[in-house]
Amino acid sequence: MIDEILAYTDKIGKLLATFKVSMILGAIVNLIIIYVLFKMTDMLMNKLKSKFGNNSNLPMNQIIPVMAKVIKFFVAFIIIASFLQSHGYSLTSLIAGFGITGLAVGFAAQQTIASMFGTVSILTDKVYKLGDYIKVNGVEGFVEKISLRSTKIRTLDNFLITIPNDICADTIVENVSVANKRKLDISIGVTYDTSDEKLQEAMDIIKEIVTSRSDVHKDFHIFIDKLDNSSINVRLYAYIKTKSYFSLIEIRGSIIQEIVKRYRAAGIDFAFPSQTIYMAK
Numbered sequence: 001m002i003d004e005i006l007a008y009t010d011k012i013g014k015l016l017a018t019f020k021v022s023m024i025l026g027a028i029v030n031l032i033i034i035y036v037l038f039k040m041t042d043m044l045m046n047k048l049k050s051k052f053g054n055n056s057n058l059p060m061n062q063i064i065p066v067m068a069k070v071i072k073f074f075v076a077f078i079i080i081a082s083f084l085q086s087h088g089y090s091l092t093s094l095i096a097g098f099g100i101t102g103l104a105v106g107f108a109a110q111q112t113i114a115s116m117f118g119t120v121s122i123l124t125d126k127v128y129k130l131g132d133y134i135k136v137n138g139v140e141g142f143v144e145k146i147s148l149r150s151t152k153i154r155t156l157d158n159f160l161i162t163i164p165n166d167i168c169a170d171t172i173v174e175n176v177s178v179a180n181k182r183k184l185d186i187s188i189g190v191t192y193d194t195s196d197e198k199l200q201e202a203m204d205i206i207k208e209i210v211t212s213r214s215d216v217h218k219d220f221h222i223f224i225d226k227l228d229n230s231s232i233n234v235r236l237y238a239y240i241k242t243k244s245y246f247s248l249i250e251i252r253g254s255i256i257q258e259i260v261k262r263y264r265a266a267g268i269d270f271a272f273p274s275q276t277i278y279m280a281k
Contacts, residue, residue, distance in 0.1 A: 030083045037075045041068055118165035119148055127168070128175050133245050135174035137167055181217060181239040182248045188259060189231030189271040198268050199224075202234050205262045215241050215251055231271030 045068045121127075128134050132143045134153065141155035151168050153161045176182075190202055203222050210216050220238030227233075240251050263270065 118169035121169040132177040184238045186236040
């Protein structure tokens with residue numbers, strides 16, 4: 001038993017003897033340098049984060065922690081690599097190992113990396129922000145969250161749609177919220193037996209309604225659109241002084257309601273789908 005203990009003690013002594021005191025001190029110094037640089041990186045990132053506010057939903061505030069990790073990784077790698085190189089260790093195999101590992105990780109995380117670059121593209125180009133109403137890839141709704149990987153859109157049906165940011169960056173995005181006015185397009189069908197005077201009155205009524213409203217731009221157009229299967233269509237083409245989708249539909253509904261009221265009072269009949277059949281004798 002004593003011989004075994006002495007043997008283990010001898011092995012430990014030989015192992016400790018292989019480490020030079022200078023190497024141990026160098027390792028300690030390098031660890032201290034890494035610690036200090038990590039703290040400096042955290043301070044820098046906190047200052048950068050404070051410029052964008054404390055809202056965790058902001059994509060930049062989600063990118064900053066990733067940037068900090070990347071910087072810390074490279075700092076640690078460079079310092080450790082320099083330390084090992086100075087003590088005679090070859091870094092060729094280490095770098096090759098990192099290259100193979102990086103290649104494997106790159107293939108595995110290709111979609112995530114593409115989404116991260118898409119996030120950066122969205123931020124730098126200022127494509128949209130939280131609360132904007134957008135149309136992208138066949139989906140439209142309000143931007144509820146922009147994460148590092150994806151954008152969450154709340155549709156008008158209250159569904160939550162998640163789209164990867166690389167798709168948002170590579171496709172056409174319609175940001176409806178940045179429009180300073182919204183298009184109003186209303187078509188009203190009246191019957192074919194409407195007289196010429198009543199047809200002109202139908203257009204005049206719409207003109208009076210639109211002119212009296214302060215929420216509609218004055219460069220509107222009212223005209224006979226086309227002769228449909230069962231109606232003569234009177235069309236209003238105008239712009240509303242709003243960016244909000246809900247304001248648009250409220251104003252549109254109010255104008256249509258007023259048109260219906262005025263047409264009924266004037267005795268102008270609305271058309272409905274119908275067919276006339278002629279039978280030969």
